[in-house]
Amino acid sequence: MKKHIVVIAGDGIGQEVTAVGKQVLNRIAEKFGHEFTYDEALIGHVAIEATGNPLPAETIAKSKASDAILFGAVGHPKYDNDPSAKVRPEQGLLGIRKALGLYANLRPIKLFDELLQASSIKPEFLKGADILFFRELTGDVYFGERGRKDEGSTAYDTMIYSRYEVERIAVKAFEAAMTRRKKVCSVDKANVLESSRLWREVVQEVAKRYPDVEVEHQFIDAAAMLLIKDPRRFDVVVTGNLFGDILTDEASQIAGSMGMLASASVGDSTGLYEPIHGSAHDITGKGVANPLASVLSAALMLDISFGLKEEAEAVVNAVDQVLKAGYRTRDIADSNTPADKVLGTQAMGEQLLACL
Amino acid sequence: MKKHIVVIAGDGIGQEVTAVGKQVLNRIAEKFGHEFTYDEALIGHVAIEATGNPLPAETIAKSKASDAILFGAVGHPKYDNDPSAKVRPEQGLLGIRKALGLYANLRPIKLFDELLQASSIKPEFLKGADILFFRELTGDVYFGERGRKDEGSTAYDTMIYSRYEVERIAVKAFEAAMTRRKKVCSVDKANVLESSRLWREVVQEVAKRYPDVEVEHQFIDAAAMLLIKDPRRFDVVVTGNLFGDILTDEASQIAGSMGMLASASVGDSTGLYEPIHGSAHDITGKGVANPLASVLSAALMLDISFGLKEEAEAVVNAVDQVLKAGYRTRDIADSNTPADKVLGTQAMGEQLLACL
Ligand SMILES: [Mg+2]
Ligand SMILES: [Mg+2]
Numbered sequence: 071m072k073k074h075i076v077v078i079a080g081d082g083i084g085q086e087v088t089a090v091g092k093q094v095l096n097r098i099a100e101k102f103g104h105e106f107t108y109d110e111a112l113i114g115h116v117a118i119e120a121t122g123n124p125l126p127a128e129t130i131a132k133s134k135a136s137d138a139i140l141f142g143a144v145g146h147p148k149y150d151n152d153p154s155a156k157v158r159p160e161q162g163l164l165g166i167r168k169a170l171g172l173y174a175n176l177r178p179i180k181l182f183d184e185l186l187q188a189s190s191i192k193p194e195f196l197k198g199a200d201i202l203f204f205r206e207l208t209g210d211v212y213f214g215e216r217g218r219k220d221e222g223s224t225a226y227d228t229m230i231y232s233r234y235e236v237e238r239i240a241v242k243a244f245e246a247a248m249t250r251r252k253k254v255c256s257v258d259k260a261n262v263l264e265s266s267r268l269w270r271e272v273v274q275e276v277a278k279r280y281p282d283v284e285v286e287h288q289f290i291d292a293a294a295m296l297l298i299k300d301p302r303r304f305d306v307v308v309t310g311n312l313f314g315d316i317l318t319d320e321a322s323q324i325a326g327s328m329g330m331l332a333s334a335s336v337g338d339s340t341g342l343y344e345p346i347h348g349s350a351h352d353i354t355g356k357g358v359a360n361p362l363a364s365v366l367s368a369a370l371m372l373d374i375s376f377g378l379k380e381e382a383e384a385v386v387n388a389v390d391q392v393l394k395a396g397y398r399t400r401d402i403a404d405s406n407t408p409a410d411k412v413l414g415t416q417a418m419g420e421q422l423l424a425c426l
Numbered sequence: 427m428k429k430h431i432v433v434i435a436g437d438g439i440g441q442e443v444t445a446v447g448k449q450v451l452n453r454i455a456e457k458f459g460h461e462f463t464y465d466e467a468l469i470g471h472v473a474i475e476a477t478g479n480p481l482p483a484e485t486i487a488k489s490k491a492s493d494a495i496l497f498g499a500v501g502h503p504k505y506d507n508d509p510s511a512k513v514r515p516e517q518g519l520l521g522i523r524k525a526l527g528l529y530a531n532l533r534p535i536k537l538f539d540e541l542l543q544a545s546s547i548k549p550e551f552l553k554g555a556d557i558l559f560f561r562e563l564t565g566d567v568y569f570g571e572r573g574r575k576d577e578g579s580t581a582y583d584t585m586i587y588s589r590y591e592v593e594r595i596a597v598k599a600f601e602a603a604m605t606r607r608k609k610v611c612s613v614d615k616a617n618v619l620e621s622s623r624l625w626r627e628v629v630q631e632v633a634k635r636y637p638d639v640e641v642e643h644q645f646i647d648a649a650a651m652l653l654i655k656d657p658r659r660f661d662v663v664v665t666g667n668l669f670g671d672i673l674t675d676e677a678s679q680i681a682g683s684m685g686m687l688a689s690a691s692v693g694d695s696t697g698l699y700e701p702i703h704g705s706a707h708d709i710t711g712k713g714v715a716n717p718l719a720s721v722l723s724a725a726l727m728l729d730i731s732f733g734l735k736e737e738a739e740a741v742v743n744a745v746d747q748v749l750k751a752g753y754r755t756r757d758i759a760d761s762n763t764p765a766d767k768v769l770g771t772q773a774m775g776e777q778l779l780a781c782l
Contacts, residue, residue: 190551190656211619218620224586224587224588225587225623227620229582232576232579259668263567264572268581290672315647316646319651320676
């Protein structure tokens with residue numbers, strides 16, 4: 071299989087971790103007889119520094135022409151202290167999502183046995199948990215009309231969804247469930263919200279096309295509770311932009327470490343694959359960043375954009391093997407980790423390649 | 427101190443648990459030299475059966491004339507299967523909140539050492555956790571304009587807050603923090619929502635009046651994560667109606683059991699004190715309901731409505747003592763609980779009274 075991948079490393083540790091992600095993709099290509107070609111493009115702070123624009127037109131053009139995007143991170147501390155800055159690194163990420171029509175954010179929460187202890191949740195509640203979140207990205211209260219009235223003393227936002235927005239992500243969620251444990255949990259607040267009642271209606275309609283998938287509907291407050299009480303009850307979870315924002319962050323804590331979590335943003339064309347950790351400027355350039363989330367993002371790319379299930383599994387298994395061999399980056403090491411097993415970014419990459 | 431209390435037991439186990447709550451209040455009155463007088467009033471399904479109205483005018487009148495309300499539960503399974511029913515038990519609770527202007531829901535999450543094991547979260551993360559949530563009750567997306575447009579294919583809800591609504595609950599939260607560990611965490615989504623930016627502005631203004639209180643602002647997604655990662659970092663948490671709905675349910679799982687959680691709904695007059703567990707018709711009339719949440723609701727009443735701190739503490743200590751003595755109701759018993767320590771509602775009440 072021939073595929074063209076754009077690497078958009080972005081800011082901070084983005085450079086270091088995508089370098090390892092790319093090495094793993096190359097090894098997979100070699101081992102399974104594929105041909106992956108690469109291009110690079112700028113985004114975020116590095117793009118602002120080079121061009122004045124967090125999302126240069128060239129980056130959009132290269133992305134549209136590619137089969138998939140391996141994404142690093144955006145962000146720079148200098149903007150955090152200046153909320154008034156009009157040009158910001160994060161605009162690069164929002165802009166590329168919009169330019170590519172990426173309406174679904176996929177976040178798998180799969181726990182590696184070796185890291186079960188890292189969470190504040192008891193391992194016996196976590197063992198075997200394997201959840202795939204679908205968070206809607208283009209609608210909801212993030213994009214509805216907002217403003218002030220009554221001379222500024224009242225502020226409002228509009229939570230809004232249209233049928234087609236719900237339908238297209240529901241279809242993606244049910245399709246994914248068919249390849250997994252065939253369960254979909256749709257999360258809304260339909261006992262109160264009209265937008266949630268529409269959400270639930272459309273999900274129920276889509277569900278009829280997938281009679282083999284078991285569907286349940288949970289209210290967001292109950293879901294936030296059940297995610298801690300019994301994470302293993304969930305397979306695919308599909309929800310709106312706001313509730314998805316909340317639940318996926320909560321779920322990242324179930325996994326114990328942000329350093330291991332990958333995500334995919336997909337729509338009707340090129341998909342974008344990125345770790346959920348940010349640019350982490352405090353450790354940038356020190357060679358200690360955990361590359362496993364970028365590697366697992368590459369595995370998601372193989373699976374979702376290229377349909378290469380076996381190759382994706384090989385990557386996940388390699389991650390499992392290096393963890394079983396006791397290797398850790400600093401962020402996932404604990405007091406039981408021997409000093410010689412604590413690896414830097416590149417050394418962890420080499421252990422991974424040795425398992426592939 | 428002379429106080430007049432209306433007991434609104436309501437539906438299901440409400441009758442059984444408020445009976446114990448009242449016994450405890452009586453013992454406190456006796457022991458500390460107060461005079462508590464009582465009245466009773468109907469609400470919910472029992473009110474519908476007796477009068478056709480889930481909130482009879484007499485109930486409102488008695489409540490307004492009282493110093494505090496000891497509330498049980500509302501709800502009946504017969505309505506769950508009939509979503510079209512126009513007259514519903516829950517209307518009683520919403521109606522009385524409105525009639526009394528109860529705009530703040532207080533939910534303390536305090537873990538008894540003996541029950542630390544009941545949560546899915548590791549006890550070492552929970553020990554000492556003591557959080558008081560303030561959830562706004564009368565505004566937000568629950569009460570904004572909602573509807574459909576584009577021939578029903580688009581649905582919207584309006585998230586809305588006015589300054590006075592934020593200010594009055596912020597003041598309550600800061601006042602409470604002054605009597606506790608002097609920390610307030612305000613939760614919003616000010617990086618996206620205009621209503622959250624107003625929320626944050628007003629909380630920052632109120633904060634200036636309480637220079638001794640340490641304030642932090644968290645986004646709802648981060649808060650949902652931190653609540654699991656490090657529950658002990660929180661003292662008072664104040665947030666809007668929707669985010670409060672989500673966080674308090676999530677926090678109830680931290681506590682391991684709904685059967686132990688009390689809440690207070692307060693405004694500018696009579697406060698209402700209720701367990702967060704519902705009417706629990708599956709165990710109604712069996713004498714096995716856990717009365718401790720009603721007893722802890724009575725303790726909240728003593729503290730918040732009557733300012734009787736020492737008396738409130740005596741009740742909480744009595745609960746602690748019966749738990750330390752090994753007594754459990756069925757819902758909080760586990761495989762290590764000897765059969766003779768598993769008590770019914772009334773027997774648990776007697777053990778409590780023996781500790782007061
Ligand atoms: Mg988030
Ligand atoms: Mg709730």
